[in-house]
Amino acid sequence: MIDPKKFEDFGARLSAALAASPAVDIEKNARAMLGGFFARLDLVTREEFDIQAQVLARTREKLKALEARIDALEKPPAGQP
Known part of the structure; x- marks a missing residue:
């Protein structure tokens, strides 16, 4: 061996x-x-990419919230045609 x-x-x-x-x-x-x-x-570095991905995710969340608010404001009040 x-x-x-x-x-x-x-x-x-x-x-x-x-x-x-x-x-x-x-x-x-x-x-x-x-x-x-x-x-x-x-x-770009990986760190810069990750930061921008987080910013984009937060922006998308805010956009969704704003779209929901606009939809709620555009709905006619209950009881009106």
């Missing part, structure tokens, strides 16, 4: 090799490039 200690040692060596490899630089460069690309797209 293979000793688990050897797996841990192999994992540690692999992590150390990857940390010293150009893969780390490639990842940093890719992140920077994608960050610049997304910045030019004029996107």
Whole structure:
């Protein structure tokens, strides 16, 4: 059976090799490039989106309430044709 200690040692060596490899630089460069690309797209953050969704929900509730008030005001009083 293979000793688990050897797996841990192999994992540690692999992590150390990857940390010293150009893969780390490639990842940093890719992140920077994608960050610049997304910045030019004029996107909103998730937090800004959630805030606007809440504002829209409150506005829809107010609109429903106002529509109900208008409907009640436009109804003829009871007993009148």
